[in-house]
Amino acid sequence: MFETEFARTEYIASDNAVLHVWKKEAHLEDYRAPVTASLDLLRDHPGSIFIVDARNGFEDVKEDVEWGFDFFLPELKKTGCKIWGFILPEVSHIEGEIDLWTKEIEKNFRVIRAVSYEEILSQSQGDAELWDLYDRDGNRTGEVFRRGFGNFRDIPEGRYHLGVDILVRHIDGTYLLTRRSEDKDVYPGYWEASAGGSAVSGEEPLEAAERELAEETGLTADRMELVGVLFKDSSRAMFYTYVAYVSCDKDSVKLQEGETTAYKWVDREAYLRHMDSDEAIASQRARYSSYIDRIRKE
Numbered sequence: 569m570f571e572t573e574f575a576r577t578e579y580i581a582s583d584n585a586v587l588h589v590w591k592k593e594a595h596l597e598d599y600r601a602p603v604t605a606s607l608d609l610l611r612d613h614p615g616s617i618f619i620v621d622a623r624n625g626f627e628d629v630k631e632d633v634e635w636g637f638d639f640f641l642p643e644l645k646k647t648g649c650k651i652w653g654f655i656l657p658e659v660s661h662i663e664g665e666i667d668l669w670t671k672e673i674e675k676n677f678r679v680i681r682a683v684s685y686e687e688i689l690s691q692s693q694g695d696a697e698l699w700d701l702y703d704r705d706g707n708r709t710g711e712v713f714r715r716g717f718g719n720f721r722d723i724p725e726g727r728y729h730l731g732v733d734i735l736v737r738h739i740d741g742t743y744l745l746t747r748r749s750e751d752k753d754v755y756p757g758y759w760e761a762s763a764g765g766s767a768v769s770g771e772e773p774l775e776a777a778e779r780e781l782a783e784e785t786g787l788t789a790d791r792m793e794l795v796g797v798l799f800k801d802s803s804r805a806m807f808y809t810y811v812a813y814v815s816c817d818k819d820s821v822k823l824q825e826g827e828t829t830a831y832k833w834v835d836r837e838a839y840l841r842h843m844d845s846d847e848a849i850a851s852q853r854a855r856y857s858s859y860i861d862r863i864r865k866e
């Protein structure tokens with residue numbers, strides 16, 4: 569937490585939100601110091617919602633506006649923040665300043681204006697992906713985690729979210745490789761021999777695998793084979809690993825915007841070379857190790 573006579577800023581882990589409360593109007597360094605403190609929290613917790621309580625003041629000094637537009641907003645965009653909330657009364661004496669900021673903020677962020685912190689959270693829920701949390705035995709704990717960009721690191725120790733990997737094998741023996749989007753928070757731009765992602769709250773592993781396969785490739789499996797379950801403490805994840813057997817037209821693969829940017833089919837030998845190379849994602853190699861050992865013998 570950072571606090572001065574002008575402002576207070578804190579990260580609220582349960583909501584994945586950085587709350588910045590103005591106590592009174594501030595200018596120049598009195599304004600920039602707490603704003604910079606909020607920026608530091610947003611950098612430490614990528615993908616957080618940024619909520620500004622402006623009921624007791626904001627700023628209207630030209631130099632501060634220029635600093636905000638030229639420095640703060642570009643740096644904020646780098647944190648993965650997608651939502652900026654303003655807490656304001658229904659009628660505010662600073663409508664002019666807020667409108668000025670809103671027009672600039674909306675170029676890169678969704679802006680929510682509401683009369684309370686809780687209302688902003690409620691309106692933002694449609695943009696959030698919720699994960700059920702599990703214990704080390706694979707049992708749901710009843711806890712739900714609100715996903716943000718890169719914030720899986722904030723999942724409590726001893727808790728895991730459910731992830732699924734799906735290796736696609738065609739009936740002709742070839743395997744599907746897809747290229748990850750450059751916008752992904754882990755392994756951007758890597759070729760991977762897997763579709764997949766995180767299960768949303770309420771999903772079972774097979775349901776999540778079928779959904780992720782359809783979303784990321786447009787394909788439907790003739791059969792799904794579970795080939796492994798693995799816990800990874802560093803990413804707070806429990807992975808269910810599947811092989812999807814398909815008989816589709818190989819040109820029918822559909823790429824998912826924001827997830828994948830290219831695809832190719834490779835034979836067994838090329839697949840094994842990829843998995844043995846430094847270009848493979850090491851964690852996927854580990855999750856498919858038993859299956860890889862099996863097909864080496866085919």
